[in-house]
Amino acid sequence: MFLTLVSNKYLPDGTLVEPFALIPIGYIFVLVFIISLICNFVFLKKYKINTK
Numbered sequence: 001m002f003l004t005l006v007s008n009k010y011l012p013d014g015t016l017v018e019p020f021a022l023i024p025i026g027y028i029f030v031l032v033f034i035i036s037l038i039c040n041f042v043f044l045k046k047y048k049i050n051t052k
Helices: 022-051
Strands: none
Touching: none
């Protein structure tokens, strides 16, 4: 049912044109996840060094 509501278009060279930007939003979520992991490891390392 959802596929009939969203109309995907194909260009003459075969590339898909999406009417919404889900792929860039996914990349943003992955980037935020990686940054949060890095920050978590940095703060965890600082906390362990300060408690010893």
